[in-house]
Amino acid sequence: MISIRRVSRWHVVAISAIALLVALALPQSLARERISKKKAARELAKMYAEDQRDQEDWEALGDAAFERRQGKRRDRAFEIVRRGLLTTPRSYHDAAFLFLHGRDGDDVLLSHILGTASAFQGERLGNFVSAAALDRYLLTLGQPQRFKSQGFGGGPGFEAKHDEHSLSEVIVHVFDRSGLFGVPVAKDSRTPKALRDATKTLAQLAGKSPFDPTIETTNEQLTEVEGIVGAGSLAGADEFLHAGAVLARAASADRRVLAHILVIGAVLQGRDDATSFSRVTLDRMLGALERPPVFEVGDHEVPDVLRLHKNIRAVFAAPSDRPRKKPRKER
Numbered sequence: 001m002i003s004i005r006r007v008s009r010w011h012v013v014a015i016s017a018i019a020l021l022v023a024l025a026l027p028q029s030l031a032r033e034r035i036s037k038k039k040a041a042r043e044l045a046k047m048y049a050e051d052q053r054d055q056e057d058w059e060a061l062g063d064a065a066f067e068r069r070q071g072k073r074r075d076r077a078f079e080i081v082r083r084g085l086l087t088t089p090r091s092y093h094d095a096a097f098l099f100l101h102g103r104d105g106d107d108v109l110l111s112h113i114l115g116t117a118s119a120f121q122g123e124r125l126g127n128f129v130s131a132a133a134l135d136r137y138l139l140t141l142g143q144p145q146r147f148k149s150q151g152f153g154g155g156p157g158f159e160a161k162h163d164e165h166s167l168s169e170v171i172v173h174v175f176d177r178s179g180l181f182g183v184p185v186a187k188d189s190r191t192p193k194a195l196r197d198a199t200k201t202l203a204q205l206a207g208k209s210p211f212d213p214t215i216e217t218t219n220e221q222l223t224e225v226e227g228i229v230g231a232g233s234l235a236g237a238d239e240f241l242h243a244g245a246v247l248a249r250a251a252s253a254d255r256r257v258l259a260h261i262l263v264i265g266a267v268l269q270g271r272d273d274a275t276s277f278s279r280v281t282l283d284r285m286l287g288a289l290e291r292p293p294v295f296e297v298g299d300h301e302v303p304d305v306l307r308l309h310k311n312i313r314a315v316f317a318a319p320s321d322r323p324r325k326k327p328r329k330e331r
Contacts, residue, residue: 035083035085037085040091041085041087041088041090043076043080044094044098045090045094047073047077047094047098048094050069050073051070051098054070070101071103073098074098074103077095077098078305081312082307082309083309086311089118089121089122090118092115092117092118092121092126092315093114093118093125096111096112096113096129096130097115097129099111100129100132100136104140105137105140106303106305107305108136108137109133109137109306111129111137112130112134112137113282113294113308114129114312115129115131115132116264116278117315119264120315121315127177128149128177128178128181130264132150134261135147135148136150138257143253143289146166146258146261147175147181148181168231169185169232170232171229171261171262174265174269175264190231190232190233194231195233195235197233199235199238199239201224201225202225202238202242202246203238205242205246206243206245206246211245211277211280213245213280213281214249215249217246217250222249222250225243225246225247226247226255226258228243236269237269237271238271240262240265241263241266241271241277243262244260244266244274245263246259247259248260248263248280248281253285256284256287259281260278260281260282260284263278273319275316275318276317276321279316280295282295283295294306294308295308
C-alpha cells in the first residue's frame with residue numbers, strides 16, 4: 001500500500017517538474033533572468049546596431065522578416081525598460097530608437113519620452129529622436145508633424161503633412177545637434193531690438209508663476225506669443241520657457257504641442273528647472289489630442305507600454321526631487 005506521505009512527495013516532485021518545463025518554454029525575455037544594468041546597456045546597443053542595419057537592408061529582408069525582427073527587438077527592449085534597467089543616456093537613446101518604428105502610437109509615444117529623457121541627460125542624438133518620435137506620434141493621430149523629420153510620411157499608412165505648423169529654424173536647431181534634420185544654418189536676421197521686445201513681452205505674459213498652466217490668458221495674448229515664436233524671436237532658454245508656459249494655457253492641441261516642444265527646448269538650453277514642467281506640457285498635449293495622460297496619476301487607464309518605471313519618472317523630476325547619487329567610497 002502506498003503511503004499518503006509518499007504520494008504527496010511524488011505530487012510535489014511532479015509539480016516542480018512541470019514548473020521547470022514551463023519556465024524553460026518561456027522566451028528568454030519573459031523568464032526574468034538575472035541581468036545587470038551594464039549587460040542591459042550592451043544588449044540595447046547591440047539591438048540598436050542591428051536595427052540600423054535592418055533599416056538599410058529592409059528591401060532585401062522583405063516586409064515580413066523585417067517586421068518580425070523589429071518586433072522581437074522591441075519585445076526585448078520593453079522587458080529592459082519595464083524592469084528599470086535603463087541607466088545611461090545612451091541606453092535611453094538606444095531603447096527610444098527601437099520603439100520609434102513601433103507597432104502603434106503608444107510605442108512611438110514611449111520613444112518620444114525615452115528620447116527626451118536621453119536628451120535631458122546630455123545625449124546629443126537624444127535631441128533628434130525626441131523630435132522625430134514626436135513627429136511620428138502626431139502622424140499616427142492624423143496631426144501635422146512639426147520638425148519635418150518624417151520625410152516619407154512616417155511609413156506605410158502615414159500621410160506626410162508639412163504645412164503652416166512647421167517650426168522656425170531657431171527651434172529646429174535646438175533639437176538638431178547631430179545635423180540629422182538637414183536644416184541649413186541661415187544668417188540670423190533677428191535684430192537686437194526685436195529680441196529685446198520679444199523677451200520683455202514673453203516675460204510679462206508668463207508672469208511670476210510660469211509653471212502654472214491654469215493662469216487665464218486671452219486669445220489675443222496667445223496669438224501674440226505664436227507670432228513671436230513663428231518669427232523666431234526667441235533669444236534663448238528663458239524665452240523658450242516663457243513662450244511655452246503661455247501656450248500651455250491654451251485649449252487647442254496645436255498650441256499645446258508647440259508649448260511642449262518649447263519647454264523641452266528650454267531644458268535643452270539649460271533651464272533645468274523646467275524639466276518637471278515638460279511632464280505637464282506632455283500630459284496637457286495628450287489631453288488636447290484626446291489621449292490619456294502618462295505622468296498624471298489618476299483613475300484613467302494607461303497602456304502597459306506607457307506605465308513608466310520610477311527610474312524613467314525620476315529623469316523628469318524637479319532637480320530637488322531627484323535621487324542623489326551615492327558618493328564613491330575612497331579606496
